[in-house]
Amino acid sequence: MLQKNQIIPLKITDITHEGSGIGHYEGMAVFVPNSAIGDSLEIRILKVNKTHCFGLIEKIIVPSPDRIQPACPVSRQCGGCVFQHISYEAELRYKQRFVEQNFRRIGGIFLEGEPIEASPQPEHYRNKAQYPIRKQDGMFCTGFFAPRSHRVINCEDCQLQPPVFSKLIKIIRRFCEDNHISAYDEKTQKGLLRHIYLRRGAHSQEMMVCLVCNGHTFPKSDQFIQTLREIDPNLASVLLNVNQENTNVILGKQTKVLFGKPAITDTMCGLHFTLSPHAFYQVNTVAAERLYAIAAEYAGLTGEETLLDLYCGVGTIGLSMAAQAKNIIGVEIIPQAVQNASANAAANKIENARFLCGDAGEAAAQLAKEGIHPHVVILDPPRKGCDSITLETVAKMCPERIVYISCNSATLARDCAMLQTLDYKPVRYRPVDLFPRTQHVETVCLLSKLRTEHHIKVDLDLGDMDLTSAESKATYDEIKAYVLEKFGLKVSSLYISQIKRKCGLEVGENYNHPKSENTKVPTCPPEKETAIRKALEHFKMV
Ligand code: SAH
Numbered sequence: 203m204l205q206k207n208q209i210i211p212l213k214i215t216d217i218t219h220e221g222s223g224i225g226h227y228e229g230m231a232v233f234v235p236n237s238a239i240g241d242s243l244e245i246r247i248l249k250v251n252k253t254h255c256f257g258l259i260e261k262i263i264v265p266s267p268d269r270i271q272p273a274c275p276v277s278r279q280c281g282g283c284v285f286q287h288i289s290y291e292a293e294l295r296y297k298q299r300f301v302e303q304n305f306r307r308i309g310g311i312f313l314e315g316e317p318i319e320a321s322p323q324p325e326h327y328r329n330k331a332q333y334p335i336r337k338q339d340g341m342f343c344t345g346f347f348a349p350r351s352h353r354v355i356n357c358e359d360c361q362l363q364p365p366v367f368s369k370l371i372k373i374i375r376r377f378c379e380d381n382h383i384s385a386y387d388e389k390t391q392k393g394l395l396r397h398i399y400l401r402r403g404a405h406s407q408e409m410m411v412c413l414v415c416n417g418h419t420f421p422k423s424d425q426f427i428q429t430l431r432e433i434d435p436n437l438a439s440v441l442l443n444v445n446q447e448n449t450n451v452i453l454g455k456q457t458k459v460l461f462g463k464p465a466i467t468d469t470m471c472g473l474h475f476t477l478s479p480h481a482f483y484q485v486n487t488v489a490a491e492r493l494y495a496i497a498a499e500y501a502g503l504t505g506e507e508t509l510l511d512l513y514c515g516v517g518t519i520g521l522s523m524a525a526q527a528k529n530i531i532g533v534e535i536i537p538q539a540v541q542n543a544s545a546n547a548a549a550n551k552i553e554n555a556r557f558l559c560g561d562a563g564e565a566a567a568q569l570a571k572e573g574i575h576p577h578v579v580i581l582d583p584p585r586k587g588c589d590s591i592t593l594e595t596v597a598k599m600c601p602e603r604i605v606y607i608s609c610n611s612a613t614l615a616r617d618c619a620m621l622q623t624l625d626y627k628p629v630r631y632r633p634v635d636l637f638p639r640t641q642h643v644e645t646v647c648l649l650s651k652l653r654t655e656h657h658i659k660v661d662l663d664l665g666d667m668d669l670t671s672a673e674s675k676a677t678y679d680e681i682k683a684y685v686l687e688k689f690g691l692k693v694s695s696l697y698i699s700q701i702k703r704k705c706g707l708e709v710g711e712n713y714n715h716p717k718s719e720n721t722k723v724p725t726c727p728p729e730k731e732t733a734i735r736k737a738l739e740h741f742k743m744v
Contacts (some may be wrong), residue, residue: 221284309615403468517543563592587613
């Protein structure tokens with residue numbers, strides 16, 4: 203049994219979705235942050251659980267060929283990046299694998315993905331940054347929160363932000379120090395400046411600086427604006443957002459214009475968009491344009507279709523496809539985003555689009571009642587995916603194709619499995635890297651309606667089928683992988699066969715029965731039984 207602080211040798215053979223390397227020691231899975239597949243390491247055990255443990259790198263004995271020198275000096279302390287220590291080519295390989303594993307393990311979908319689309323810019327790609335401001339150890343700190351903490355890691359040269367953000371943040375910090383502007387303190391709820399929010403149009407270059415303040419005024423604002431304008435001639439908007447609540451939510455409700463416009467504009471897929479601080483907008487514009495182009499290819503529009511864009515945000519996806527469709531209906535739950543979407547349509551002189559405010563599933567049901575049957579449905583939900591009612595409602599609308607865009611391939615795989623039961627077959631998918639160096643990746647998946655009239659019903663006598671041992675072994679491995687992934691439990695083939703028998707499933711005649719009368723056979727503990735039953739249900743075996 204491994205002990206805390208024990209030093210062990212470890213070879214990293216796999217990596218988790220959060221970017222932690224995995225190795226095995228005496229049958230135990232060991233998770234090691236900041237490691238890479240192929241590393242030979244010396245590990246100090248940090249924490250031991252029943253089925254797995256966590257360790258920290260003590261020494262790199264042989265580095266993985268994927269390793270590079272991190273470009274960021276605070277990459278290990280800051281929570282933002284998990285792949286600074288490996289090459290971008292390796293990161294893409296890992297991400298392709300995560301998505302494929304999720305389809306297989308969670309969705310039971312064995313479909314090879316199309317090659318991951320790399321971000322045109324693997325660094326400096328973000329168009330928005332929100333820097334928390336704190337006074338720590340007598341210092342005015344601007345940077346990012348450390349993982350699971352409210353301690354700010356001072357970082358002014360983040361590799362993900364454009365260089366102009368670093369220039370601005372340095373100047374703002376100096377201005378605050380020189381003018382004794384106080385930093386917000388969460389404990390006492392005193393101090394003025396809470397966050398500095400920067401947003402820039404990737405194509406327009408228009409720059410917005412928004413000061414999130416625990417108050418209604420910012421001292422010496424004229425002098426402040428003058429200083430900023432000298433740094434960036436593209437400065438188009440300086441805002442003061444008032445947030446006096448005791449909350450983790452960054453932006454408050456009220457925003458005042460200190461200089462320029464209340465919102466900046468940018469172009470995306472050749473269309474103009476107005477961006478207020480609250481408006482949702484993909485952070486990597488150029489990669490998002492690639493994402494939308496792939497979604498458009500999957501949508502296969504000819505100009506005759508009604509397109510339903512569910513979870514439409516400010517309408518970017520639907521509007522980018524409006525010229526290829528007969529009409530577009532967007533649905534979004536946040537009223538302000540719906541207003542922005544309508545304004546964006548008007549600003550681009552798009553007349554075949556309308557936007558509804560409401561829950562995606564409810565709005566789809568309402569549209570179906572009105573007799574609207576879209577040919578193509580776009581789904582682009584938040585990380586938690588769609589609820590089953592929404593998926594059922596969409597399937598009832600009988601679109602030819604569903605294009606599902608997701609920032610969480612685990613819920614995507616779950617929802618695709620559900621859509622499969624509703625006669626929608628996943629036919630192709632492609633990961634798109636909108637967030638290089640972080641653990642996140644987008645995926646676009648095309649699901650096609652199965653034409654029941656084209657399917658022939660075949661009655662099979664299962665007795666005629668020869669289930670080879672290879673097939674049944676694969677099933678056991680799948681069950682094991684599912685139970686480990688979902689419940690963090692390791693289960694043996696013996697336990698699986700016991701539960702299969704309990705459920706009345708066919709198990710090889712002598713399979714895992716005791717070899718002799720006297721042999722003691724361990725029985726599956728209740729916790730593992732529940733997990734195996736869930737897996738059998740998941741794989742639709744019971
Ligand atoms: N498609 C947009 C936005 C995707 S983000 C784009 O590419 O820019 C997901 C969006 O779903 C957010 O705007 C969020 O406000 C919205 N949303 C969340 N829950 C929803 C629901 N139940 N019904 C409709 N929209 C919802």
